[in-house]
Amino acid sequence: MSDTLIMALARPNTSTMAFDALYRSCADELHAYAWSILRDRAAAEDVTALAFERAYRKRHRFDASKGSERQWLFGIARNAALDELRRRKRTASLVVDPEDHVIADSGPEDSDRRATVQKALAAMDPRDRELIALKFHAGLSNEEIAGVLGISESNAGTRVHRAVTKLREACS
Amino acid sequence: MPDFNDSELLDAVLLADVRASVPPMRPEFRAELDSRVARGFKPEGGLGAWVTATAARLVPPRRMLLPTMGAATTLIVALVVVVGAVHDSRDSDGTVSSLVSTHSAPGSIDTDTAAGGDASTQNLEQADPLQSAGRTASVPASPEASGVAGAAAPSVTFDDGTRQKSAASKPGFGRKVERHTELTLSTSAKKLQDTADGVVRVTQGVGGIVENSNVDSSDAGGSATFTLTIPSNRLDDAVEQLSKLAHVSSMSQGATDITRSFVSAADKLSDARAERKALLKALGVATTPERIETLKARLRVNRSEIAGYNGQLKSLRRRADNTTVNVTLNSDGTAPVESDGGWTFGGAADDALSVLQVVASIVLISAAILVPVGLLLVLALLATRATTRRRREQALDRG
Numbered sequence: 001m002s003d004t005l006i007m008a009l010a011r012p013n014t015s016t017m018a019f020d021a022l023y024r025s026c027a028d029e030l031h032a033y034a035w036s037i038l039r040d041r042a043a044a045e046d047v048t049a050l051a052f053e054r055a056y057r058k059r060h061r062f063d064a065s066k067g068s069e070r071q072w073l074f075g076i077a078r079n080a081a082l083d084e085l086r087r088r089k090r091t092a093s094l095v096v097d098p099e100d101h102v103i104a105d106s107g108p109e110d111s112d113r114r115a116t117v118q119k120a121l122a123a124m125d126p127r128d129r130e131l132i133a134l135k136f137h138a139g140l141s142n143e144e145i146a147g148v149l150g151i152s153e154s155n156a157g158t159r160v161h162r163a164v165t166k167l168r169e170a171c172s
Numbered sequence: 173m174p175d176f177n178d179s180e181l182l183d184a185v186l187l188a189d190v191r192a193s194v195p196p197m198r199p200e201f202r203a204e205l206d207s208r209v210a211r212g213f214k215p216e217g218g219l220g221a222w223v224t225a226t227a228a229r230l231v232p233p234r235r236m237l238l239p240t241m242g243a244a245t246t247l248i249v250a251l252v253v254v255v256g257a258v259h260d261s262r263d264s265d266g267t268v269s270s271l272v273s274t275h276s277a278p279g280s281i282d283t284d285t286a287a288g289g290d291a292s293t294q295n296l297e298q299a300d301p302l303q304s305a306g307r308t309a310s311v312p313a314s315p316e317a318s319g320v321a322g323a324a325a326p327s328v329t330f331d332d333g334t335r336q337k338s339a340a341s342k343p344g345f346g347r348k349v350e351r352h353t354e355l356t357l358s359t360s361a362k363k364l365q366d367t368a369d370g371v372v373r374v375t376q377g378v379g380g381i382v383e384n385s386n387v388d389s390s391d392a393g394g395s396a397t398f399t400l401t402i403p404s405n406r407l408d409d410a411v412e413q414l415s416k417l418a419h420v421s422s423m424s425q426g427a428t429d430i431t432r433s434f435v436s437a438a439d440k441l442s443d444a445r446a447e448r449k450a451l452l453k454a455l456g457v458a459t460t461p462e463r464i465e466t467l468k469a470r471l472r473v474n475r476s477e478i479a480g481y482n483g484q485l486k487s488l489r490r491r492a493d494n495t496t497v498n499v500t501l502n503s504d505g506t507a508p509v510e511s512d513g514g515w516t517f518g519g520a521a522d523d524a525l526s527v528l529q530v531v532a533s534i535v536l537i538s539a540a541i542l543v544p545v546g547l548l549l550v551l552a553l554l555a556t557r558a559t560t561r562r563r564r565e566q567a568l569d570r571g
Contacts, residue, residue, distance in 0.1 A: 016212065023209050027202070032194040037568070045201045052205065053213045082564035117189040126568050136190040150561075167186070 015059045022069055023052055029138045030077050036133035037081040037126070047084050051077035071144040074134065078148055113171075120170035128163035135160050243549055250541040348434040348492040351404060351427045353411060354500075359418035361393045361503040368396045370417040371499055377413070378406040383496075396501035407495045414499060421502065434488045441481035448474045 030051060035044035054076050062072055121129055134145045146156035359367045368387045375382050380402035387396040402410045415423075451474060455467040 020209060027205065028197055031197045032191065035194050041195060041198070045198070048197075048201075049205055049208065052209060056209070056213050079564065082567050085567040086563060113185070114189045114192050117186070118193040121190065121193055130568065132190060136187055137194065164186075167190075171186070171189075 018069075019056055019059050022055075022073060026070060026073055026138075027052070030073065032137035033074060033133045034077060034081050036121075036137060037078075037130055038084060039122070043084055043088070047077060047080045050080045054080065067147040068144055070138065070140060071147040074138050074140065074144075075148045078130075116171050117167075120167055123170065124163070124166060127159075128166055131160050131163040132167060135164070243545075243552075246545055246548075250538075250545055253537075253541060348429070348431045348488060349427045350430050350491040351407065351425070351495040353407070353426075353495060353497045354422075354424045355411065355414055355497060356421040356423070356500045356502065357414070357418035358421045358502050361390070363418070364389050364394050364396065364501065364503045367418045367501055368398075371396075371398050371400075371414060371501070374410060374413040374417070375400045375402065378410045379403050380406070380410060380494075380497075387501075393503045395503065396499075398497075398499040398501075400497040400499060401494045402497050404493055404495045407497070410497065414497075418501070430488055430491060434485065434492070437481050437484040437488060441478060441485060444474055444478045444481055448478065 027048070031044055031048045034047040034051070035041065038044050038047065051073065055073050058076075062069060066072070121132065124132070131145065134140050134148060140148065142157040142160060143153045145160060146153040149156060151159075357367065365387070368385075368389075372382055372385070375398075380400050383399040383401055385396065385398045388394045389396070400410075411423075411425075448471065451467055451471045455464065455471070458464045458467055
């Protein structure tokens with residue numbers, strides 16, 4: 001996101017337009033991230049909507065000096081998703097019985113590979129799966145991931161590297 | 173299976189596969205979300221729906237209600253304490269509070285030391301001058317002090333916890349207590365004469381006597397002293413009325429037990445009368461002039477003794493029945509300013525100072541209460557945030 005958008009978010013008079021731009025650019029990624037944590041379509045949609053609503057209502061409180069607007073938005077989404085996990089108390093059943101997702105078939109080889117990746121992701125530790133989501137779906141940098149998780153940048157980089165390595169090993 | 177050894181291909185393939193592992197957003201949801209974003213997340217359905225949604229958003233979740241209500245209760249209690257403290261501080265400026273706080277000397281009951289006995293002294297704390305004035309009169313003398321053997325007398329408990337058997341003096345002799353009161357009044361120079369007149373008026377009203385008075389009045393101030401004799405049974409009434417005339421700077425009350433002196437004089441009078449009867453009887457049967465003359469001489473002495481004892485008894489009875497009240501009236505500027513309706517710079521300055529003092533008191537008391545409460549709230553907020561964060565992380569771990 002450009003510096004212009006960051007400044008626009010910080011200004012109340014143009015914040016609505018800036019928020020709309022942020023929504024257009026992040027909606028799919030945010031939904032994918034929420035689904036990765038919750039592994040439930042309905043819950044992911046609820047969290048996505050809730051995260052955007054909270055972000056909209058708090059848009060005047062965005063502080064560009066504390067990180068990018070994507071980092072800020074995914075931080076809100078993370079809290080909403082974790083609150084949803086706490087509230088529903090159905091985490092165990094979701095892990096055991098995740099929602100089936102039919103992968104778009106682009107060929108037998110791709111289908112097998114993606115099914116392997118899907119299984120590997122489902123078997124991963126939730127924290128690693130979240131890191132994968134933040135890296136692969138949200139496209140956040142290590143610095144932004146550190147900001148979302150409240151850890152140091154080096155720690156975030158190490159964790160992301162370990163998670164990707166685990167995924168690779170699980171898929172090999 | 174794909175070849176994951178080629179890192180560049182691996183990243184691109186893995187990225188694509190990971191992204192493909194997540195179901196895309198449903199078009200219906202996307203459309204609905206677009207619509208909500210376009211409306212600025214205002215609910216459909218007009219004002220009623222907006223009010224409902226806003227209320228639902230503003231009402232805190234149940235887990236937040238308890239600490240919120242606790243904090244609100246704490247604040248209410250703090251406000252009540254502040255208001256109460258301010259109210260008390262205003263009351264302390266009132267006449268009644270001043271009356272109590274300016275007592276300079278406690279009252280006392282002194283048993284009759286003049287009688288030569290081993291008199292004891294009981295000091296009484298005076299919380300309320302009027303009440304204690306009445307109480308003083310009702311305190312009976314101890315049998316040791318009175319020197320009269322008592323039988324099965326009820327006891328009286330003094331404020332200091334000591335108990336004494338009430339006097340069971342000889343039949344016909346009640347308690348004889350001499351009381352004295354010192355009262356210092358302060359008033360403005362303008363009202364000195366009026367107050368002095370009021371002292372005389374009150375004294376006459378209760379059937380008392382102004383033994384002597386001295387009023388020294390001038391524009392700058394003045395003073396007056398009165399020595400009053402007030403019937404003891406009207407003393408409470410008199411003190412109450414005198415206290416209303418002006419600001420009471422100080423008051424002390426005391427009582428001296430003169431029962432022993434009274435009983436002693438009565439005994440001596442009785443003996444003298446008995447002796448007189450015996451002398452008269454002996455005179456009636458005396459035959460010799462010498463004997464008659466001797467008896468007459470003794471009768472003369474006896475008569476003077478009886479007169480003396482009678483005088484003593486009358487004096488003691490008068491001391492018991494009347495109370496000496498010394499009233500001092502000052503107008504030396506220490507008296508509280510009494511408004512006469514006019515505006516003065518000094519009065520305004522005093523008022524301003526009083527207002528500032530009250531405001532400062534309120535601020536100080538409020539700070540004393542609100543600062544700790546605020547710190548507690550901040551700590552509670554930090555603890556709540558830390559707990560929420562920890563629980564969120566725990567929820568992720570369980571996921």
